[in-house]
Amino acid sequence: MLKGFFNVPTPENEPILGYAPGSKERELLKAALAEARSKKGDISMHIGGKLVHTDKKGTVTPPHDHQHVLAQFSIGDKTHVQQAIDAALAAKPQWENLPWEQRAAIFLKIAELISGPYRYKLNAATMLGQSKNAYQAEIDSACELIDFLRFNVSYMADIYKQQPPVSPKGVWNRVEQRPLEGFVFALTPFNFTAIAANLPTSAALMGNVVVWKPAETQIYAANLLMEIFKEAGLPDGVINLVYVGGPEAGEVIFNSPDFAGIHFTGSTGVFQSIWKTIGTNIHKYKTYPRIVGETGGKDFILIHGSADAEVSSTAILRGAFEYQGQKCSAASRTYIAKSLWPKIKELMLRDLATFKMGGTEDFGNFINAVIDDRSFTKLAKYIDQAKADKGVEIIAGGNYDKSKGYFIEPTVLVVDDPKYTTMCEELFGPVLSVYVYDDADFDQVLEIIDTTSPYALTGAVIAQDRYAIDKASYALRNAAGNFYINDKCTGAVVGQQPFGGARGSGTNDKAGSMINLLRWVSPRTIKETFDPPKDYRYPFMG
Ligand SMILES: NC(=O)c1ccc[n+]([C@@H]2O[C@H](COP(=O)([O-])OP(=O)(O)OC[C@H]3O[C@@H](n4cnc5c(N)ncnc54)[C@H](O)[C@@H]3O)[C@@H](O)[C@H]2O)c1
Numbered sequence: 001m002l003k004g005f006f007n008v009p010t011p012e013n014e015p016i017l018g019y020a021p022g023s024k025e026r027e028l029l030k031a032a033l034a035e036a037r038s039k040k041g042d043i044s045m046h047i048g049g050k051l052v053h054t055d056k057k058g059t060v061t062p063p064h065d066h067q068h069v070l071a072q073f074s075i076g077d078k079t080h081v082q083q084a085i086d087a088a089l090a091a092k093p094q095w096e097n098l099p100w101e102q103r104a105a106i107f108l109k110i111a112e113l114i115s116g117p118y119r120y121k122l123n124a125a126t127m128l129g130q131s132k133n134a135y136q137a138e139i140d141s142a143c144e145l146i147d148f149l150r151f152n153v154s155y156m157a158d159i160y161k162q163q164p165p166v167s168p169k170g171v172w173n174r175v176e177q178r179p180l181e182g183f184v185f186a187l188t189p190f191n192f193t194a195i196a197a198n199l200p201t202s203a204a205l206m207g208n209v210v211v212w213k214p215a216e217t218q219i220y221a222a223n224l225l226m227e228i229f230k231e232a233g234l235p236d237g238v239i240n241l242v243y244v245g246g247p248e249a250g251e252v253i254f255n256s257p258d259f260a261g262i263h264f265t266g267s268t269g270v271f272q273s274i275w276k277t278i279g280t281n282i283h284k285y286k287t288y289p290r291i292v293g294e295t296g297g298k299d300f301i302l303i304h305g306s307a308d309a310e311v312s313s314t315a316i317l318r319g320a321f322e323y324q325g326q327k328c329s330a331a332s333r334t335y336i337a338k339s340l341w342p343k344i345k346e347l348m349l350r351d352l353a354t355f356k357m358g359g360t361e362d363f364g365n366f367i368n369a370v371i372d373d374r375s376f377t378k379l380a381k382y383i384d385q386a387k388a389d390k391g392v393e394i395i396a397g398g399n400y401d402k403s404k405g406y407f408i409e410p411t412v413l414v415v416d417d418p419k420y421t422t423m424c425e426e427l428f429g430p431v432l433s434v435y436v437y438d439d440a441d442f443d444q445v446l447e448i449i450d451t452t453s454p455y456a457l458t459g460a461v462i463a464q465d466r467y468a469i470d471k472a473s474y475a476l477r478n479a480a481g482n483f484y485i486n487d488k489c490t491g492a493v494v495g496q497q498p499f500g501g502a503r504g505s506g507t508n509d510k511a512g513s514m515i516n517l518l519r520w521v522s523p524r525t526i527k528e529t530f531d532p533p534k535d536y537r538y539p540f541m542g
């Protein structure tokens with residue numbers, strides 16, 4: 001074991017590449033896309049460092065071209081989940097005893113591999129498997145993921161440095177940050193490759209072993225991540241990747257006495273059902289499991305009468321429609337002052353008319369497909385309902401087509417009722433609802449925003465009037481875990497805006513922050529006394 005206190009590299013945000021026509025990165029990304037398209041991959045589970053195949057196969061198809069098969073993958077069952085738990089527990093003693101700087105080095109190397117040789121392959125996998133355009137893939141599977149890894153290493157070092165401030169004469173007080181007793185279950189969503197990677201790696205970084213189950217629609221990039229982890233030297237069994245149905249995996253995981261924590265990102269309904277199961281089974285576990293979940297949102301943009309119309313329109317369009325609105329942070333309800341609405345509407349319709357929709361391999365497309373048939377059908381239903389409902393005007397979009405890919409036109413609904421369904425429920429697609437309010441009703445609108453949905457993830461106020469900004473910031477203090485002033489409500493950057501929401505949106509353990517990493521350790525306080533008493537009597541007894 002090495003001796004010394006080590007400083008870790010100071011993290012900096014990974015620069016975002018532009019992929020402009022003629023650039024080297026564009027050429028390399030295009031080549032990676034073409035190569036991935038030309039092959040049919042065969043994806044296996046990764047358990048204890050072994051590739052595990054089964055006879056039951058699923059297919060990976062690009063959401064924007066669902067007839068093209070990119071890969072087939074092996075579908076596992078409960079036995080594979082148990083094998084993954086066993087492999088994780090077998091790896092645990094050696095992994096948790098590895099000096100922390102050696103663990104750090106592995107995750108820094110993963111960041112380096114993604115920053116360099118794997119950048120285009122991983123971005124291409126995200127573009128094809130999850131239908132993200134080049135820029136959206138770059139900020140997700142390259143930059144945010146690299147930032148998670150580098151910043152988390154730095155936060156880990158900061159956590160280890162934190163020690164009790166007082167050790168009086170004759171005593172040495174110390175705190176040791178133990179990994180959890182058992183394994184951590186990482187249950188990850190489809191929409192961010194960075195999140196899929198961060199949930200297992202953040203727990204593993206702190207010395208834990210992990211069973212990872214990704215969303216079926218994110219398996220293509222998840223499998224590549226495991227290959228990168230291995231190349232960086234992550235020991236076998238530390239992270240085990242299985243492709244099993246969620247409830248099936250849950251039956252094994254949540255009945256295991258060694259279940260020590262869940263790191264979840266996904267929908268609120270799934271998280272709440274998992275929490276209930278854990279509660280019911282609480283007597284079965286050796287330790288109280290850590291329950292960390294970042295879940296749904298119904299994110300808002302509030303436009304005050306003093307706002308800049310161009311800023312407002314751009315924030316709304318990017319906030320609502322980037323990645324087809326499939327960000328938990330996406331703007332899905334906006335409240336616009338009547339005095340500004342004609343101008344903002346004109347600007348929005350002007351820009352919406354220039355949006356191009358299609359596959360991700362054509363870099364001219366701003367809008368791509370939604371993730372799958374289930375999402376497409378759900379969104380189409382909301383749109384059809386809006387068409388039928390009095391009190392709703394569709395001012396843009398409203399069409400959908402799944403003949404080649406799951407395409408939903410960016411759709412803007414103007415609603416008379418601020419509590420209309422699409423103002424309250426998470427749709428998770430390119431459908432934006434607008435409510436126009438009288439400028440004089442600003443205070444009432446703040447109250448409406450705060451009480452309309454059970455979520456509290458992100459929100460934004462756009463205004464030039466500082467009194468309005470101050471009033472909104474205070475009135476909406478519990479309505480969003482990430483609050484933006486004069487900006488869109490998406491695009492949090494690791495190290496700059498730690499991300500997470502409260503109320504129905506999750507436990508607010510802020511992904512990519514020290515707060516999150518603290519959930520994956522169990523501190524042990526150690527007091528050492530150099531000159532312990534040898535007589536029970538108090539001094540005043542004489
Ligand atoms: N707050 C955040 O940071 C954040 C970030 C990204 C996504 N999200 C949320 O995620 C959702 C979209 O992602 P999704 O569609 O992949 O979410 P999801 O809840 O459908 O799935 C998340 C994971 O849970 C699994 N799962 C589904 N049902 C399960 C069950 N009954 N038991 C056990 N596991 C189950 C899925 O297979 C997947 O791996 C949206 O609600 C979005 O707001 C939140």
Ligand SMILES: N[C@@H](CCC=O)C(=O)O
Nearest residue numbers: 327328329490491492499
């Ligand atoms: N962190 C991302 C959202 C992640 C959820 O899907 C953002 O801030 O836009």
